[in-house]
Structure formats: structure tokens, C-alpha cells
Amino acid sequence: MESSRKERGNLTLFLGAAPGVGKTYAMLTAAKQQRDRGADVLLGWIEADNYPDTRKLASQERFNSASPRSIQYQGNQAYEMDTQEIIKRRPHLVLIDNLQHVNVPGSLKPKRYWDVEAILAQGIDVYTTLNIQHVESLNDIVTQIVGVKIIETVPDTFLEHADHIQLVDIPADELIGRFNQSYHDDNKKEKLLGFFRVGNLNALREMTFRYAAQRLDSQLEAYMHAKHIPGPWPVAEKLMVCVSASPFSSQLIRMGRQMAASLKSDWIVVYVQTPQGMPGSEKGQHQLARHLQLAEELGAEVVSVTGNQIAEELLTLARSRNVKQIIIGKPNRLRIVEWFRSSIVEQVIRNSDGINIHVIPGKPKISVDKETKSRSVSAFSWRPYAAVTLFIALLTVILHAFGLAFDLVNIALIYLFPVLFSAVYWGLRPSFYAASLGVLAFDFFFVAPVLSFTVADLRYTISFVVYLAVAALTASLAARLRQQLNFVKQREATTATLYALSRQMTAITDFNSLLENISNQISDTIGTQVAIYLPDPIDDLKVTASSSSHPVWGKGESEMVIARWVYEHGEMAGRGSNTLRESPGLYVPLRTEDRIYGVLAVNLEERAPSVVAENLRLLEAIGGLAASAIARVKLGEEAKLAHLTAESERIRTALLDSVSHELRTPLATIIGSATGLIEGDRLFSSEDRLDLLSTIRDGALRMNRLVTNLLGMVKLESGMLRLRKKWCDVEDIIGVVLSQVKDFQQHRKISVDLPENVPFLLGDDVLLEQVLVNVVSNAIKYSPDHSEIIISVRQDDHGVTLTVADSGIGIPDADRIRVFDKFYRADKTRHVPGTGLGLAICKGIIEAHGGTITAAPNIEKGTLIIINLPKGDQSFMYPIDPEGESRTS
Known part of the structure; x- marks a missing residue:
């Protein structure tokens, strides 16, 4: 085996069409061969309860196994693979069954393939198993084939990093026979019976062969590129998928992934955010966030743009990015609506100019659960409607008392004020209510016959219709203006936060002031607790700064454990991330390209998922700014330290040179003179002896001046x-x-x-x-x-x-x-x-x-x-002597 660890382990995927084809058995057999060659093999997680041959092979070979991790979940004891123990034991190869598995809440990572990614990052090779129905991009096709929605999936981007794919397959009839022999639980067998049909299995087998062939083709092409082997290379076309908060968007994203893989092209998932098109409900915002996360997991470049016209923004982006294929969903709208207003799809097709448009029809099932209904009911507020009613009643009293002399047209125009007011302050529905109530009040109190809803002159009926149309139009415009204003305020707040942070971070040079400013700025912007963790001299994380309004949060043991994990792994963790998402806080590593400086923690316990997704992007940007600012201050401190070190070294060298030279000369003089006096007692006259003694004294005085200067400098420096x-x-x-x-x-x-x-x-x-x-x-x-x-x-x-x-x-x-x-x-x-x-x-x-x-x-x-x-007040110390003279000595 290799003497040194690889930076990343190799991933071998045992792929099959369905459960029971023998993936785990094939994996154990291959692992036995590796062990016979001297590899340290560890069973990370194996599931072989329903297959006697697999269970027998695992027990006969006596592989080393990692102990499972016990987790309390809903009052029960659950067991999951212990990733940390596997990494700590550091085998050469680890076997992990069921790559698609979703871990129980409370696990370090929510999905098993993320655990596998962490193991691979430590240089450990992994053998794992997967069925074709768990490939994310094939999820919709599998649902159509088997009639069951597959929940546990693995993104294609992760599978693309597999170094080897080993196909495991048996005929459909043999697989059905194995299924009947292996499953004895009638309830479970009945649930899987619809899945294990010859037609379904053959379709899944074909998908498996196609997927494996596609991966083989990609590996062959990559090999030819790496070895500079000439060949007819296809010209890649960039693909763009248009998404919204609709549940149908997930199907568009998976279809885009398949098409991009077939075309061997890069692909973009784009969402156009408009003031009038923003997801109104929390559920819609959460749905949109999940779509964008799915696109990232499948390897797409996610782009979010803002504008007023969706079709125009889509085509502008497509032309700027050289997109040749656009996938867009067909909306489910009434045909009569399309007569008056063209759909976004029609606008895109009309102005595409050479871009291929793929329109995907879909009829998503829109169901409103009890939670959504209760949230909608609780979100309804009667106060705007009560205020509108009071406003129109008061306006009617005033007009009836003082405005009977007005023309009816003027009175009708005055009734537009409540409509505009309610549209601006409360939205579209209260404004429509104001328009309807205004028409009724106008008809009842001012149109003959008065105090009756009967209209004597039918021409007023047309006036009422025109009034309602004008009121509806103005209310729509006012409500849209209100939406745009809120939209601009939200964007402006984010931009202002980033600008203020970048400006302040650039100006601040004191490290503690910088950290305090960052924590308080984030706390004021998001309105929650903030903590910043930085390592001490022994590399142990400490809460170095926190928001002044909440200085205690972040110091608990649970928060410290997550912060240490983020600091060690350089990955985001906590709510809204892919790791420890049950935690109420979000932990962002403060990292630059070459170093991790600390961890930024924000408490998002009571935030809605949509708000968490929005804060996630903001905190990622703030984390990058904060890391750059910390790096700048740290670099300045290190530069100062380096300068001081160099200066100290220069001074030390100069001191040694000077002192050694200045001491050597007088010492040599003193030693020589003293030696002459001792050895030549009878050779020297009295004058010569005095000269030698004078020389000794001069040398001693010179050394005394040197020592005095050195002591004086030490006192000054200290x-x-x-x-x-x-x-x-x-x-x-x-x-x-x-x-x-x-x-x-x-x-x-x-x-x-x-x-x-x-x-x-x-x-x-x-x-x-x-x-x-x-x-x-x-x-x-x-x-x-x-x-x-x-x-x-x-x-x-x-x-x-x-x-x-x-x-x-x-x-x-x-x-x-x-x-x-x-x-x-x-x-x-x-x-x-x-x-x-x-x-x-x-x-x-x-x-x-x-x-x-x-x-x-x-x-x-x-x-x-x-x-x-400077001199003090000296006038009192001596009298002025006008006869004084200058003295010279």
C-alpha cells in the first residue's frame, strides 16, 4: 500500500437496477480481494438481513466493523453509521451500503452521501452501493415507471466523482424469484410487489445500462483529452433552465440535468425576481429555496436576477452567457386569460432569435395542507377592512353634509382616495374592497333615487363599471408600486449592509474593534444574536466577540462543539446548511483562499426557512468580507511583527559588533598595561609606570561610558x-x-x-x-x-x-x-x-x-x-544683573 495518504480517496460505486441484484455481495467479494492484497478493510455500514448469502459471506470473512452510533429520536433508540470513528480508525478501504440513505435527525450530516464525502476527503477509499432509482436526475422518470415517488436520492454531481462504477445485474425473472425468497414480511412484501414487476424491472435495467454507458463515455472522453488523443469532439452548447416557486420547477431542473449530460454542456438555472412575482407565502419562498438548492446539488450554476419583465431578463441573460437551449415550463392558465395577455413562454418564444426553446407542459398537483390553511387564516387581518369601512363611512358623512352641491363626477373621484390609500398601505385586496364599498356608498347616498340601490338612469350603470375598472387599475398600480418599494427596500438594506461593512472594515485597523463592529453590524441587520469564534495561541476556539445586546449566546457547549467542527472542516454547519441542520444557529467559516481565521455564528432559531435561505446568502457574503478584513488586520500585525523581529535582529547584531569592538580595545589596553606593570617592575621608571596607569584608567573610563550608555538605552527602551x-x-x-x-x-x-x-x-x-x-x-x-x-x-x-x-x-x-x-x-x-x-x-x-x-x-x-x-518660571531665582558679562573658559 501507499506509504503516504492520498489527498482524496477513490470512490467505487456498485450500481444496480433494483434491490436484490447482488450489489452488497459483489462489494464484499471485491473487498475480500483487496484485503488479500494487504489492504486494511473496514465495514462501515452493511445491510444484509434479507439476503442469507450476503450475510453468510460477511460473517465468514470476519471483516473488521465500525460500531454504529446511537441516537435518541422521538423517544426511540436509532442507529446510524459513525463517520467520526471511521475517520479516526483511518482504514485503507471502508464499505458503506445504501449511499442514498437519509440519516435520522440529530446526526452530524443529514444524508449518508455527505458522510461518504467526509470520509473520502480524509484520503480513505470507499466502496458503496446504489440503485438507479435513487439518482436525482432520473427521479421523475422513475416515478412515472414505478408509480412511487422516490424520496431518498443522490445528486448527480456527487456520482460524477465516482472513480469506478461496477454494474451489478441479473435478469428480471431471477430477481423476482430472489425477492419472493428473501422477503417474508407480508406487509413489506405487499408494498414492494408493485415495484417488482417484469416491465418495471426491465425499464429500470435499461436505465441502469444507459446511465453506466453514459458515465463510461464521459470517462473515455476525459481520458482522450488528458492523453491528447485526437477525436471528433462535440461542440458544447450552454443550457438554461427557468424556474420559479412552482412545484413543477423541480421536474424542469432534473430534465435540464439530463439534457445537459446528453449535450455534455454547462447549464444554468435562473430565477427572475420581480416585485409583482415574488413568492407571497412562506411556503412558496421555501419551495423556491429548495429548487435552487436542488439545482446546485445537480451541478448547475444558479443565477438570480432582478427586473420587471421576466421574459426580457431571461433572454438578456441567455444572450450574455451564450445560451443556445432554454427549458421553460408551460403555465396552467385559462385560455381566456391568454387572449388578453400573452404568457411568459409566448414572450420568450417570440423574441428568442435563434435560441432553441423547450417548452415542458406540466400539471402539478397543488394541494393545500392543513398547516398552510391555518397559516393563511392566521395571516388574515381584519384591521385594514375595518379601517377602510370607517374611512368610507366618514367620507360619506362629510360628502353628504357638505358636498351635495358637488357634481356627481367629482364625488365619484373623491371616492377613489380610499382605494389608492388602502392599495399603498395595505395591498390589493383591501383596495378592491374599498372600491366595491365606495361604489355602493356612491349609489346609495348620491345617485337618484337616494337611499336606494336602485338606479333610475341606466347610464349610471356604465359609470359604475367604469369607476370599478378605474379603481381596480389604480389599485393594481398602487399595490405594484408598494411591492416594488418593499422590494427595493429589501435590496437596498442588503446592499447598504454590505457597503457599510466593507467601508468600516477597510477603515478599522484595531483587531478587537473590527470584531466588535462586525458582530454588532450583523446583529443590527438580522436582529438576532451573533458570536465570533477565533483560535487562541493553542488553536482552541474561544468566543472573541459577540453582539453587545446578547453577549451570552454562543458560549454553550453545544455551540462550541459545532464551531470547532466548522473550524476544523472549513464547511458551513447549522440551520439551513447540509450539516447539523437541526441546530438553531448557523455557523459560517471565516475563510480566505489559503486559511481559516475563525467562525461566525448567528442564531436563527425562530426564523422561517425562507428567511434562513435569504440570510444564508447574506451571511456567506458577510463571512467573506469579514475573513478578508481579519486577514488584512492579521497581515498588518504579522508585517509589524516581522519588521520588529528584523529590527531586533539588526540591533542585536549591531550591539554585539559594537560592544565586542568597544570592549576589546580598552580591555586589551588594560591587560597589556597591567601585564607590563606586573612583569616589568624594575624595567619601568616612575614616569613610565604613571603612563601605564593612566592608560589603564583611560580604558576603564571608556568601558564605563559604554556600560553607562548601554544601561541608559535599556532604561529608555523599557x-x-x-x-x-x-x-x-x-x-x-x-x-x-x-x-x-x-x-x-x-x-x-x-x-x-x-x-x-x-x-x-x-x-x-x-x-x-x-x-x-x-x-x-x-x-x-x-x-x-x-x-x-x-x-x-x-x-x-x-x-x-x-x-x-x-x-x-x-x-x-x-x-x-x-x-x-x-x-x-x-x-x-x-x-x-x-x-x-x-x-x-x-x-x-x-x-x-x-x-x-x-x-x-x-x-x-x-x-x-x-x-x-523648556525652562520654568525662573524670575524669582536670581535678580537681573545689567552689569553682567559673557564668560569664556
Whole structure:
């Protein structure tokens, strides 16, 4: 066997025309051969109770079997295949009977073929069985043949992924004999007796052969394409199926699937949503959602467009997508209606222009169950009719009291107001009621003879008919306008939600604010609880954000289990999805093309199925937006972290290089001088010994400055720097600095230029001394011998300015800002020993005092370091001395 797992397992389908042909027996035989070759074979689910030979083979071969999963359903104990155990055991091959099986509510997935899909996704091979009547696209044909509606079906799109199809068949007579021997339950036998007829079985066998041949042809064509074998390839024609909320649409979709398979073409299922054509009832909306889901399961591209004219929108889409075949259902309408208004089918045929139109007549059985009737009765509201009655009664009283002098035509026009008002606010039926009631009131109170429904002048009868026609027309237009307005509001709300989310997500950079905004926006739009799950550092999901109005929902154990499953598998789960649909919440993975960032959960417990379907599409779009926004913020954080890591590595390298260099030189000097003193006690004179000791001291001072700078930088970086502010005499600070640099000043002259009144500063004198020592030390290092360094002090209304000017090599324009960065050194200064920390520490200390430090070119040559510091209220500290002079040392 393979040493490494495949990304997806192989699916082998044992296909038969009916139960009893020997599919399970053939599957077990093939599995035995695989086991003999060394494969690890596991029985996932086998049903062989009615077939002794199959049961005997399964027991003789002693295959390993997975334990079933126990589920409580309606007070009874039910058993289903345990998919999670199969995946956990990870066999090479698993055997699963009855691919079409529908799992009991409470199972992880509602249908067995979804369980098989999950197993295949783990790289496990699957053998499974199926009868031809359970193929979704053949469902209507099978119903016509056997007279029974098949409920358990498998979509063609899933079956197309089968790697191998093994046909299992026996003659019809032999199958009937096997049926009579296998089924001993008279009730069950009687139910299946109509199915097991020679004519039915032969028709099903023919369908099985055709289906297998079609799949073989598709596999052969795919093989020739893959191997670049030339051949007469058919030109694919795109097919379009038009659907609505009618139950007949499911038959159109299955027919479209068969035709698309025959033509080897892509196909589209389209629904045109118009304001006047929207499904009015919840049942109709749910029916439409099921049609679109069926189309997706059968492999169609589902397109939903909006417009006012269905035929025009269909043909526009067909031409834009290069559709050559259209399947449309023929409506069941009275012929007299078609005399006045052409049907959608006629409009499509009239304007098709080269597109082939397939009109499928159908007479679906429309039955209204008790639930629908009760819902219709409960949905009826008497308030609009009571309001209309009161409105017309009040209007009649007013007209009778003040409007008898009006012309009857004007009075009739006034009665149109209740009609228009009720059409706009309450719909079509209340407006028709208003029109009828208005005619009766007009006739009874204003048309002679008054207070009687009798009409003396027959011309008024025509007027009444015209009035009713005008009222009906205006009411229809007003009601349609109301529908269009509601339709536009619904679309606008969805668009506004997506726009607001995308705009806010783009603007927000803080991660927590982003999650809070997403949850609250969804909660406000849908009006329910929202939770967002994100993984912690150990990849365990936590509720990271939730809607502020419902912060508790989503933290229960059941919700956490579903959220973890969605995060691990990257699939939607919960209500309205294909997994754990009994759950009240809908869980959407927040995923991009390459990563899953978390899970979005929305509570849809009390929502109708149609509302769930509408929210499903909206939440999918929002989930994509949210995942992109989270990815953007995460990417920004990762980029910052990468930048910080790179910067830390650069600083670490620079620190090691600088420190090792700066320590090595003074240490070597100290060691050499100390060694000379020890070993050459009698060789050196007193002056030589003093020189060596001076060298040791200079090296120690240099190391001390290095350690002081390092400690200062550590304090600045960690935020541990604390200023001990007090009033400091600038002259004293400069004096201390001059004494510290005196030993390595060598042959350079340092001059100090002080103002008439030497200012005081409110600051930390020790840190300010360190700043000046670093600046003056740099000036000494980069200035030639016998040059002058000038320290000057000036004050104005804004503060005190200290300037250190040298005549050294200077700083290039491009480096004057960067010299204050940690470990940065200009190229022209690298020949001079140094760490690049001195000016960085100076900048941190000066900014901590609320000041600034900058570098500028000196007038002739060299560098000017300018330090600006704020001053406090100093007027009370010393009197002004008009006789004062500038002092220079």
C-alpha cells in the first residue's frame, strides 16, 4: 500500500437496477480481494438481513466493523453509521451500503452521501452501493415507471466523482424469484410487489445500462483529452433552465440535468425576481429555496436576477452567457386569460432569435395542507377592512353634509382616495374592497333615487363599471408600486449592509474593534444574536466577540462543539446548511483562499426557512468580507511583527559588533598595561609606570561610558527612565562635563559661551550631564587635534538652547536625522571607534525633558548639535544683573 495518504480517496460505486441484484455481495467479494492484497478493510455500514448469502459471506470473512452510533429520536433508540470513528480508525478501504440513505435527525450530516464525502476527503477509499432509482436526475422518470415517488436520492454531481462504477445485474425473472425468497414480511412484501414487476424491472435495467454507458463515455472522453488523443469532439452548447416557486420547477431542473449530460454542456438555472412575482407565502419562498438548492446539488450554476419583465431578463441573460437551449415550463392558465395577455413562454418564444426553446407542459398537483390553511387564516387581518369601512363611512358623512352641491363626477373621484390609500398601505385586496364599498356608498347616498340601490338612469350603470375598472387599475398600480418599494427596500438594506461593512472594515485597523463592529453590524441587520469564534495561541476556539445586546449566546457547549467542527472542516454547519441542520444557529467559516481565521455564528432559531435561505446568502457574503478584513488586520500585525523581529535582529547584531569592538580595545589596553606593570617592575621608571596607569584608567573610563550608555538605552527602551527633576544651574552642569572629558580632551580646546544671566533648568542634572558628556565626547572624537569646540548657552521666551559646535569631519545631509537612531553610524565615521548609542540616548533623555535635539552643519566646517530645553518660571531665582558679562573658559 501507499506509504503516504492520498489527498482524496477513490470512490467505487456498485450500481444496480433494483434491490436484490447482488450489489452488497459483489462489494464484499471485491473487498475480500483487496484485503488479500494487504489492504486494511473496514465495514462501515452493511445491510444484509434479507439476503442469507450476503450475510453468510460477511460473517465468514470476519471483516473488521465500525460500531454504529446511537441516537435518541422521538423517544426511540436509532442507529446510524459513525463517520467520526471511521475517520479516526483511518482504514485503507471502508464499505458503506445504501449511499442514498437519509440519516435520522440529530446526526452530524443529514444524508449518508455527505458522510461518504467526509470520509473520502480524509484520503480513505470507499466502496458503496446504489440503485438507479435513487439518482436525482432520473427521479421523475422513475416515478412515472414505478408509480412511487422516490424520496431518498443522490445528486448527480456527487456520482460524477465516482472513480469506478461496477454494474451489478441479473435478469428480471431471477430477481423476482430472489425477492419472493428473501422477503417474508407480508406487509413489506405487499408494498414492494408493485415495484417488482417484469416491465418495471426491465425499464429500470435499461436505465441502469444507459446511465453506466453514459458515465463510461464521459470517462473515455476525459481520458482522450488528458492523453491528447485526437477525436471528433462535440461542440458544447450552454443550457438554461427557468424556474420559479412552482412545484413543477423541480421536474424542469432534473430534465435540464439530463439534457445537459446528453449535450455534455454547462447549464444554468435562473430565477427572475420581480416585485409583482415574488413568492407571497412562506411556503412558496421555501419551495423556491429548495429548487435552487436542488439545482446546485445537480451541478448547475444558479443565477438570480432582478427586473420587471421576466421574459426580457431571461433572454438578456441567455444572450450574455451564450445560451443556445432554454427549458421553460408551460403555465396552467385559462385560455381566456391568454387572449388578453400573452404568457411568459409566448414572450420568450417570440423574441428568442435563434435560441432553441423547450417548452415542458406540466400539471402539478397543488394541494393545500392543513398547516398552510391555518397559516393563511392566521395571516388574515381584519384591521385594514375595518379601517377602510370607517374611512368610507366618514367620507360619506362629510360628502353628504357638505358636498351635495358637488357634481356627481367629482364625488365619484373623491371616492377613489380610499382605494389608492388602502392599495399603498395595505395591498390589493383591501383596495378592491374599498372600491366595491365606495361604489355602493356612491349609489346609495348620491345617485337618484337616494337611499336606494336602485338606479333610475341606466347610464349610471356604465359609470359604475367604469369607476370599478378605474379603481381596480389604480389599485393594481398602487399595490405594484408598494411591492416594488418593499422590494427595493429589501435590496437596498442588503446592499447598504454590505457597503457599510466593507467601508468600516477597510477603515478599522484595531483587531478587537473590527470584531466588535462586525458582530454588532450583523446583529443590527438580522436582529438576532451573533458570536465570533477565533483560535487562541493553542488553536482552541474561544468566543472573541459577540453582539453587545446578547453577549451570552454562543458560549454553550453545544455551540462550541459545532464551531470547532466548522473550524476544523472549513464547511458551513447549522440551520439551513447540509450539516447539523437541526441546530438553531448557523455557523459560517471565516475563510480566505489559503486559511481559516475563525467562525461566525448567528442564531436563527425562530426564523422561517425562507428567511434562513435569504440570510444564508447574506451571511456567506458577510463571512467573506469579514475573513478578508481579519486577514488584512492579521497581515498588518504579522508585517509589524516581522519588521520588529528584523529590527531586533539588526540591533542585536549591531550591539554585539559594537560592544565586542568597544570592549576589546580598552580591555586589551588594560591587560597589556597591567601585564607590563606586573612583569616589568624594575624595567619601568616612575614616569613610565604613571603612563601605564593612566592608560589603564583611560580604558576603564571608556568601558564605563559604554556600560553607562548601554544601561541608559535599556532604561529608555523599557520605559524605566525616571526623571528626578530639580532646579539645575547650567553653569554647574557644564563644569561637571568639562571635568569628565578633561582626561581624553587631549590637544583640543573647549570654550564655553554663557549669557549674562546663566539660566536655571528644571530637570535631572545627572541625565543632562550624561547628554552633554556624550555630545562633547563625539565632538572630541571627530575633531582634529588643536581644533576648538565651543559650548554655548542662550535663552529666550521659549526656553534654553545649548549648542556644541566642532570643526570636525561633519555629518552628511542625508544622515543628520538618522544619527539619532540606535546603532546608526554614518559611513564617513566608521573608521572612528564607537557604538552609535550616544546620540540615541541623548535624544531619549532630551525628549523625556520635553525638549528637542538636532544636528546641523557648522558655519565653516564640522557639526552643530543644538539642544532645546523648556525652562520654568525662573524670575524669582536670581535678580537681573545689567552689569553682567559673557564668560569664556
